[in-house]
Amino acid sequence: MIKPTTISTKMKLAGGLLSFVIIFIISLTVMMNQMSKKDSYIINIAGKQRMLSQKISKETFFIVHRHTNDFRELNTAVGLFESSLKDLLYGNDAKGIYAPQNERIKAKLEEVMALWLPFRSEVEALKSGIEEVRPDMEVLTPRIEKLLMLSDTVVQRMVKANLSNIHIDLSGRQRMLSQRMGLYVNRYLRLANAQDLLVFSDARALYNKTIKSFLDDPAVKNSPEVxxxxxxxxxxxxxxxxxxxxxxxxENGINKHMAYVYEKNVQLLNAMDEAVWLYTAHSEAKNDMFLKFQYIALLVGLIIIVYAFVMSKEIIEHLEGFVQKAKELAHGDVSKFSTLPVTLSSNSEDELQEASSHISLFVHKVNLAMKDSEDALKKAENAVSQLQQLAEDVEDVIEDMGIDEHDKKTFDKNVNATEDIAIQSAENLIHVNRMLQKLKKKPQCDGR
Structure with a gap:
């Protein structure tokens, strides 16, 4: 792993990592909230499917037993159940419904769809049967009354024709059988009781047998009116x-459809209920996963904070070491640092290392300047001494040569100017040397 060696890089690294973790946690929280809203919406739709399956069954039973043709509530429930089931199975971006996110939910919804398609077909067939039989049932009572009236007329005609008591008794029983058939067929159409159908069948067979016997009876044939x-x-x-x-x-077909609805309604309800629980479990699993990610991100954030603290402490220690070196330089003998430069530990930051190298270079240049100044001062003093000695020698020679006074003054003047220049240069060098010495001795004085 590459370790950062500069203060700016360390600060940027810690700040960048911490910013990334904070942004990640915020983004994850926002995403989790959005997903939770969608999950809640989908679970609500899936849960509503259970209610719709019961509503469809209830409306079916209500329509059949109340003998009504009002299919509005039933059609609404069927349409809503099917559209919602397709949305759950295939997804609907416009409604914010996503397709199943795991195979278990998809398989369960496909199972619900496999139950629903024949279930819906049975409901539609039941509606068609009801629409077909209702008009016939409306004329059932008049037909029963007409059969009763004809049967009663037969009795009256037989009495009027003075037929035997057996004929009259049988024709009278026909009136009773017509009423019996009407009663039990009505009950069967209302209640779908198999026992009522058996009673009706027995009455019908007996009525049919009797009416056919009358047609073949000689006594009946001998009476034209009868x-x-x-x-x-x-x-x-x-x-x-x-x-x-x-x-x-x-009606038998309607009853079969009703029996199918009664039987499969529970299976459809249970399958849809299992789908709801699968959605709930999947949503809880996602929430648990998001929470784990949040905990991990928080842990990483804490680690980064600790890392930043340790790194800051390390930087502070290196800065304190750098300041200590600067104090030693300020209160020590500058000349000593020419052989012993200002150095820090090898793991110090690059900026501090660079600053220490510049300070060492500066101290080295100061020492060189002081050394050069001392050398120049010595040479200047030597030059002044030589010039003075040379001037004295020249004056002695001039005295011996007997040069006139005017030329002698001119020559002395030039020699004095040269001496002044040499002396002034020496004095300047002495001043510079004193300044450098003061720069060198000042930290020691401050230390005292």
Whole structure:
């Protein structure tokens, strides 16, 4: 792992990592809230499917047993159940519903769809049966009354024709059987009780047997009026029984559809309920995962904070060491640092290392300047001494040569100017040397 060696890099690294963790936690929290809203919405829709399955069954039973053709509530429930099921199974971006996010939910919704398609077909067939049988049931009572009236007319005609008591008794029983059939067929159409259908079937067989026997009876044939009403009764009976068989057949189909709805409703409800629990478990698993990510991010954030603290402490220690070296330089002998430069530990930051190297270079240059100044001062003093000695020698030579006074003064003046220049240069060098010495001795004085 590459370790940062500069203060700016360390600060940027700690700040960048901490910023990344904070942004990550905020983004994760926002995303988790959005996903939780969507999950809650989807779970609500899936839970509503359970209610709709029960509503469909309830409306079906209500329509059948109340003998009504009002399918509005049933159609609404069926349409909403199917559209919501398709949204759950295939997703609907417009409504914010996503497709199943794991195979278990998808498999369970496919199972619900497999139950729903035949279930819906049975409901539609039941509606068609009801729409077909209701008009026939509306004329059932008038038909029963007409059969009763014809059966009663047969009795009256037989009495008027003075037929035997057996004929009158049998024709009277026909009136009772017509009423019995009407009663039990009505009960069967309302309650779908198989026992009522058996009673109706027995009454129908007996009525049919009796009416056919009247047609073949010689006594009946010998009475034109009686035979005519019996033939009319039989013709209507045959039409009536075809009508009843059709109504009963349609009602049997409705009852079969009802039985299917009753049986499969529980399976559909249970499958949808399992899907809801799978959605709930999946949502809780996602929330747990998001919480784990948050905890991990918080732990990483704490680690970064500790790392930043340790790194800051390390930087402070290195700065204190640098300041200590600067104090030693300020209160020590500068000349000593020419052989012993200002150095820090090898793990110090690059900026401090660079600053220490510049200070060492500066101290080295100061020492060189002091050394050069001392050397120059010595040379200047030597030059002044030599010039003075040379001037004295020249004056002695001039005295011996006998040069006039005017030339002698001119020559002395030039020699004095040269001496002044040499002396002034020496004095300047002495001043510079004193300044450097003062720079060198000042930290020691301050230390005292």
């Amino acid at each position: 035979y005519a009403i019996v033939k009319e009764n039989n013709a209507y009976w045959e039409e009536y029984i075809v009508y009843l068989e059709h109504v009963i057949a349609v």
